[in-house]
Amino acid sequence: MKKMTSLILSGILMLCFSCSQTVPKNEEITEAEPLPKDERMEWWRDAKFGMFIHWGAYAVPGGERNGEICKGGAEWIMDKLDYTIEDYEKEVVANFNPTQFDAKRWVAMAKDAGMKYIVLTSKHHDGFCLWDSKVSDYDIMEASPFKRDIVRELSDACKEAGIKFGLYHSIVDWHHPNAQAPLYPNYNAGQKDSTAFNPDFPKYYENYLKPQVKELLTNYGDVDVVWFDGDWIPDYTTEMGKDMYSMILDIQPQTIVNNRVDKGRKGMEGMDKEGNFAGDFGTPEQEIPATGIASDWESCMTMNGSWGYKPSDTNWKSSETLIENLVDIVSKGGNFLLNVGPDPQGLFPQESVERLAALGDWTDTNGEAIYGAKASPYARPDWGRYTSKDGVIYAHVFDWPKDGKLTINSDIKAKKITLVADAAQNLSYNGEKSQITLPGQAPDAYVSVVKIEL
Numbered sequence: 001m002k003k004m005t006s007l008i009l010s011g012i013l014m015l016c017f018s019c020s021q022t023v024p025k026n027e028e029i030t031e032a033e034p035l036p037k038d039e040r041m042e043w044w045r046d047a048k049f050g051m052f053i054h055w056g057a058y059a060v061p062g063g064e065r066n067g068e069i070c071k072g073g074a075e076w077i078m079d080k081l082d083y084t085i086e087d088y089e090k091e092v093v094a095n096f097n098p099t100q101f102d103a104k105r106w107v108a109m110a111k112d113a114g115m116k117y118i119v120l121t122s123k124h125h126d127g128f129c130l131w132d133s134k135v136s137d138y139d140i141m142e143a144s145p146f147k148r149d150i151v152r153e154l155s156d157a158c159k160e161a162g163i164k165f166g167l168y169h170s171i172v173d174w175h176h177p178n179a180q181a182p183l184y185p186n187y188n189a190g191q192k193d194s195t196a197f198n199p200d201f202p203k204y205y206e207n208y209l210k211p212q213v214k215e216l217l218t219n220y221g222d223v224d225v226v227w228f229d230g231d232w233i234p235d236y237t238t239e240m241g242k243d244m245y246s247m248i249l250d251i252q253p254q255t256i257v258n259n260r261v262d263k264g265r266k267g268m269e270g271m272d273k274e275g276n277f278a279g280d281f282g283t284p285e286q287e288i289p290a291t292g293i294a295s296d297w298e299s300c301m302t303m304n305g306s307w308g309y310k311p312s313d314t315n316w317k318s319s320e321t322l323i324e325n326l327v328d329i330v331s332k333g334g335n336f337l338l339n340v341g342p343d344p345q346g347l348f349p350q351e352s353v354e355r356l357a358a359l360g361d362w363t364d365t366n367g368e369a370i371y372g373a374k375a376s377p378y379a380r381p382d383w384g385r386y387t388s389k390d391g392v393i394y395a396h397v398f399d400w401p402k403d404g405k406l407t408i409n410s411d412i413k414a415k416k417i418t419l420v421a422d423a424a425q426n427l428s429y430n431g432e433k434s435q436i437t438l439p440g441q442a443p444d445a446y447v448s449v450v451k452i453e454l
């Protein structure tokens with residue numbers, strides 16, 4: 001449509017200007033075209049660190065039904081513990097009333113942790129919508145007692161705090177009749193039967209999924225990231241993926257979209273390099289690629305083992321591990337999207353709050369070596385990682401050497417060396433041995449950063 005309009009427009013303009021030399025250039029008449037990828041990605045490439053929020057009605061059972069605990073992510077409970085749609089509506093969605101939800105508090109915690117963007121689940125595989133949807137009654141206004149538009153409140157709070165706002169949206173929908181594959185009773189999880197196919201899925205795509213995404217991209221101001229999931233089901237095609245991607249950029253020419261909008265992801269990682277598939281960045285899940293990936297990528301990860309709230313899972317990663325993961329990812333050129341699964345009242349689990357605070361303390365001091373930093377151009381040292389900026393290498397020391405001597409890569413030509421935590425303290429350097437003399441005490445309990453100016 002847009003292309004047609006611009007063709008007609010350029011025809012008219014050609015006629016008007018045919019006698020003069022001032023024929024306008026193409027870009028002057030196609031201003032709603034998507035921005036070039038580099039421009040759209042710029043803030044995100046610098047941001048490095050974001051918060052994933054998996055929240056929905058599944059927080060109510062928290063991974064447990066009649067004493068049975070579901071395996072894996074608690075957001076899968078509907079499938080894992082065999083709820084019928086009716087049971088799920090009655091037992092789960094009708095009881096979702098998170099009266100303690102305070103969007104400003106969530107955003108403040110993300111910001112204080114040093115995160116620059118938030119990606120919230122507008123709809124997970126269970127199909128329940130966290131916003132006021134005119135396309136569906138299975139939403140927060142109609143199907144739950146809460147009746148507050150969660151997407152609106154979080155989007156407003158992000159905008160007020162100057163933090164970017166994104167939405168995760170599931171292609172899989174266990175509630176919509178046209179998205180149910182007929183070969184097994186309730187749901188359409190492709191893993192169960194990869195030949196499962198619902199001939200009405202295109203109707204779901206055209207009349208439900210697309211209008212929903214359109215609604216989200218039209219009514220909430222800028223949506224800075226659109227993060228799809230559920231691309232694996234056989235009913236979803238690459239044609240749909242490309243169509244979805246172009247619809248999104250028509251509405252929000254500045255936004256970025258993950259690779260799961262199309263069918264081009266390679267395992268959990270990046271995407272087809274030949275440009276055969278839509279999407280702007282790869283999404284390694286619960287893993288950090290050993291050497292990074294050539295294109296843009298973001299590792300998403302849970303703090304315990306579940307995306308959704310699951311109090312029975314006490315296998316929390318330590319703050320030290322999470323800080324090291326952030327550094328590891330940035331040293332390989334990626335972003336870190338760290339998940340929180342809020343509880344049914346709307347609160348972050350205490351374990352998450354503590355870890356976010358530790359990440360905040362660390363990024364407060366050492367953010368200079370993370371935000372806007374690039375992958376290390378040097379081989380990985382045994383004691384930690386490098387990140388880089390123009391003319392500067394940051395040495396992130398995971399293991400502070402007992403003898404106080406830090407040997408850096410011999411191809412680094414150091415001019416001036418200080419601690420990021422203490423810019424006033426010049427550290428001495430033996431160029432022949434490529435050895436920095438460190439203070440006896442590491443400035444940080446987890447990862448201390450040495451700034452090497454070249």
Ligand code: GLC
Binds near residue numbers: 054230300
């Ligand atoms: C998965 C899971 C899911 C989670 C997600 C995060 O594919 O199905 O529950 O939302 O990935 O990346």
